[in-house]
Amino acid sequence: GENVEQHPSTLSVQEGDSAVIKCTYSDSASNYFPWYKQELGKGPQLIIDIRSNVGEKKDQRIAVTLNKTAKHFSLHITETQPEDSAVYFCAASNPLEQFYFGTGTSLTVIP
Amino acid sequence: DAGVTQSPTHLIKTRGQQVTLRCSPKSGHDTVSWYQQALGQGPQFIFQYYEEEERQRGNFPDRFSGHQFPNYSSELNVNALLLGDSALYLCASSLRGQAFFGQGTRLTVV
Numbered sequence: 001g002e003n004v005e006q007h008p009s010t011l012s013v014q015e016g017d018s019a020v021i022k023c024t025y026s027d028s029a030s031n032y033f034p035w036y037k038q039e040l041g042k043g044p045q046l047i048i049d050i051r052s053n054v055g056e057k058k059d060q061r062i063a064v065t066l067n068k069t070a071k072h073f074s075l076h077i078t079e080t081q082p083e084d085s086a087v088y089f090c091a092a093s094n095p096l097e098q099f100y101f102g103t104g105t106s107l108t109v110i111p
Numbered sequence: 112d113a114g115v116t117q118s119p120t121h122l123i124k125t126r127g128q129q130v131t132l133r134c135s136p137k138s139g140h141d142t143v144s145w146y147q148q149a150l151g152q153g154p155q156f157i158f159q160y161y162e163e164e165e166r167q168r169g170n171f172p173d174r175f176s177g178h179q180f181p182n183y184s185s186e187l188n189v190n191a192l193l194l195g196d197s198a199l200y201l202c203a204s205s206l207r208g209q210a211f212f213g214q215g216t217r218l219t220v221v
Contacts, residue, residue: 004153006153032208034209036212041214042214043117043201043212043213043214043215044154044212045212046209046210046211046212049209051208089153089154091153093208093210096159096166096167097142097144097159097205097208097210098144098156098159098167098169099144099146099154099156099203100156101154101155102153104151104152104153
């Protein structure tokens with residue numbers, strides 16, 4: 001089955017700096033790569049996603065890149081704010097919409 | 112438009128008991144998946160329902176079973192609860208690949 005690895009497990013940045021989280025996947029059949037933000041006591045919230053036919057996608061301060069050949073994808077958050085502090089999960093999905101998640105990155109933005 | 116809703120939000124059960132968790136999908140979504148999230152871990156896929164049938168199943172024992180109703184809502188049942196079943200149980204509904212999660216049910220087995 002699919003194996004998704006995520007790094008780093010914790011990340012601290014100063015407010016206004018950028019944050020980058022990286023994931024790798026193993027199954028070449030995976031074709032959809034969402035990123036979720038999870039705040040304490042809440043369910044994961046979809047923040048951005050990318051499909052395998054696209055190399056990069058941007059939504060305001062958030063961007064995701066995908067390298068299908070190397071089987072890795074990354075989340076970039078620019079101009080970080082304290083409210084960006086949360087746990088972020090990457091995921092890889094196969095055509096049957098079965099999602100495999102990374103182990104999460106706890107992001108702390110220091111004011 | 113209500114998102115994915117789950118009930119109850121919290122539950123405490125005794126080892127050996129049975130539990131039923133409920134999920135209403137996002138409007139228009141026909142696929143419901145259930146995930147178990149242990150503390151400090153990513154969600155783990157339990158199973159997926161589509162058109163009232165279990166379409167896929169993760170690596171979970173038969174003690175975990177489910178159901179999907181004609182209105183696409185779903186239930187997760189866990190029998191013979193173990194202490195290790197304590198976790199956040201998440202329901203996700205999806206349409207054309209995009210999955211949206213509910214806030215989860217926190218199950219504590221004592």
